[in-house]
Amino acid sequence: NDKPVPTNNEFQNLAVFYDSLGERRYAEQQLKTIFALANKNALSLTKGQYKLNYDKNSQVYTYQIVLPVKGPYQSIWQFVLQTLDVIPFSALNEISFKRDSVNDNLPEARLHLSLYLHDVAKKGSP
Secondary structure, eight states: OOOOOOOHHHHHHHHHHHHTSEEGGGHHHHHHHHHHHHHHTTOEEOOOEEEEEEETTTTEEEEEEEEEEESOHHHHHHHHHHHHHHSTTEEEEEEEEEOSSTTOSSOEEEEEEEEEEEOGGGOSOO
16 A cells, blocks of 8 residues: 555644535525625626536535626725625636726626535545
């Protein structure tokens, strides 16, 4: 058997990692939080795309969220930063901006966010 044996420190690091993840059962609540933050920043949300993925090796779910939002540039960034602050297991994967015309004062942004989640029953080392 030539596989290295994990040390206690590696097990502790793994435990800290899993403790930093959100719980999959609350994913819908996290979406409500995101929508509330968008509303607080006076942003217009159109229909988003949502996809839940699971990685067997890490036992981590990634909830991919693609949201088109429209509003003032500053409000869009405030919304993104507040989301990352309020939901610490979220990540901004990509953001792109566009305007329909030069005269359009409100840009539209396409946000790609990820939530990193676990099942409490499956929590632990992979």
